[in-house]
Amino acid sequence: MFRKILSFRSQAEGDIIDITPTVKAAVRESGIVDGLVHLFVRHSTAALTTIEYENGVLADLKQSLSRLAPDTISYAHDSRWGDGNGRSHVKAALVGPDITIPVAAGELMCGTWQQIVLLELDTNAGRERTIICTVTGE
Amino acid sequence: MFRKILSFRSQAEGDIIDITPTVKAAVRESGIVDGLVHLFVRHSTAALTTIEYENGVLADLKQSLSRLAPDTISYAHDSRWGDGNGRSHVKAALVGPDITIPVAAGELMCGTWQQIVLLELDTNAGRERTIICTVTGE
Amino acid sequence: MFRKILSFRSQAEGDIIDITPTVKAAVRESGIVDGLVHLFVRHSTAALTTIEYENGVLADLKQSLSRLAPDTISYAHDSRWGDGNGRSHVKAALVGPDITIPVAAGELMCGTWQQIVLLELDTNAGRERTIICTVTGE
Numbered sequence: 001m002f003r004k005i006l007s008f009r010s011q012a013e014g015d016i017i018d019i020t021p022t023v024k025a026a027v028r029e030s031g032i033v034d035g036l037v038h039l040f041v042r043h044s045t046a047a048l049t050t051i052e053y054e055n056g057v058l059a060d061l062k063q064s065l066s067r068l069a070p071d072t073i074s075y076a077h078d079s080r081w082g083d084g085n086g087r088s089h090v091k092a093a094l095v096g097p098d099i100t101i102p103v104a105a106g107e108l109m110c111g112t113w114q115q116i117v118l119l120e121l122d123t124n125a126g127r128e129r130t131i132i133c134t135v136t137g138e
Numbered sequence: 139m140f141r142k143i144l145s146f147r148s149q150a151e152g153d154i155i156d157i158t159p160t161v162k163a164a165v166r167e168s169g170i171v172d173g174l175v176h177l178f179v180r181h182s183t184a185a186l187t188t189i190e191y192e193n194g195v196l197a198d199l200k201q202s203l204s205r206l207a208p209d210t211i212s213y214a215h216d217s218r219w220g221d222g223n224g225r226s227h228v229k230a231a232l233v234g235p236d237i238t239i240p241v242a243a244g245e246l247m248c249g250t251w252q253q254i255v256l257l258e259l260d261t262n263a264g265r266e267r268t269i270i271c272t273v274t275g276e
Numbered sequence: 277m278f279r280k281i282l283s284f285r286s287q288a289e290g291d292i293i294d295i296t297p298t299v300k301a302a303v304r305e306s307g308i309v310d311g312l313v314h315l316f317v318r319h320s321t322a323a324l325t326t327i328e329y330e331n332g333v334l335a336d337l338k339q340s341l342s343r344l345a346p347d348t349i350s351y352a353h354d355s356r357w358g359d360g361n362g363r364s365h366v367k368a369a370l371v372g373p374d375i376t377i378p379v380a381a382g383e384l385m386c387g388t389w390q391q392i393v394l395l396e397l398d399t400n401a402g403r404e405r406t407i408i409c410t411v412t413g414e
Binding site: 003077081094096097098132 | 172173174187188189190192193194195197198199202203205206232233234237238239240242247248249251252274275276
């Protein structure tokens with residue numbers, strides 16, 4: 001088992017960061033050739049998934065997330081705490097904080113148009129985000 | 139590898155149960171210090187995710203799930219079987235039944251405001267829910 | 277660790293394929309008795325989840341996915357590339373490409389009404405879909 005803490009800096013709500021190159025580098029550093037890499041974002045207003053890293057699709061995903069948790073409605077979380085990030089928590093819980101990708105011959109087995117992305121969902125911009133990367137295998 | 143069956147009792151549709159303390163105890167019991175804990179709810183009308191366990195956010199999440207699968211529309215599942223839980227199945231499939239959390243120094247590596255939760259989505263209240271907990275590592 | 281590449285052929289957008297028997301067979305072939313089976317679909321317009329494999333519920337799920345990413349709106353991805361599958365990418369990113377199921381006594385620990393399904397979300401019908409199946413354990 002190999003573990004590495006990965007850090008990313010987001011600029012604004014809705015940022016979608018392609019973390020594939022960083023994950024690839026961590027897998028290489030692990031020396032593990034065949035196995036699995038698990039990623040977990042340890043925040044309640046960020047999430048992980050895979051998507052084709054193309055600007056059009058990324059905009060489409062953001063719009064769909066706003067359909068799940070619109071900007072225009074009021075949130076109980078915001079009423080109680082004045083945080084303004086109720087929608088961020090909801091989106092993060094629905095997309096989920098973790099993903100596992102298979103590794104073969106030292107490489108990620110993602111599809112050609114399938115990148116691993118970190119979704120910055122918080123309304124407070126400019127955050128340091130921590131992802132725990134765990135590689136298991138042989 | 140360490141395995142433990144965890145049981146939880148829900149009271150009503152929409153219950154969100156913080157299972158973090160039970161998962162922590164299972165990890166401690168496993169004796170595994172560095173690794174991963176995998177959780178799987180073996181029901182098709184319940185789901186697992188992470189969220190800040192704060193009443194406002196929990197209410198917001200429920201509302202968002204009702205936007206995905208409204209109470210007010212008719213479901214093909216209900217028409218055929220008279221179950222009344224078509225919406226429960228849909229929500230569960232979208233959120234998903236499993237989650238994996240990293241473990242270091244015998245502790246869950248969740249964020250401070252990030253709890254692991256079981257979503258009771260069934261319309262039939264008062265259910266016993268089984269989660270299979272698997273801890274792997276060293 | 278045991279790995280097998282699983283292939284499935286879809287016919288049309290919205291196909292939901294029950295892959296449980298194929299996964300069961302792979303677990304049996306692995307010879308692993310207690311552990312975990314990880315599944316990853318290496319495409320950005322397909323997804324994996326669990327659901328009761330009943331026609332009514334499957335239709336309900338499709339309708340809910342169309343609420344997330346309607347057929348009737350325009351997508352930035354389609355405007356740029358003329359692909360017509362913007363909605364497919366969005367749905368796939370929200371449901372997610374991977375799932376992990378516990379294995380005990382050589383069997384999947386799914387619930388009785390909980391099948392593992394591949395969602396074909398692409399608008400271009402008749403695709404070969406690859407799922408990477410990794411079994412770990414003892």
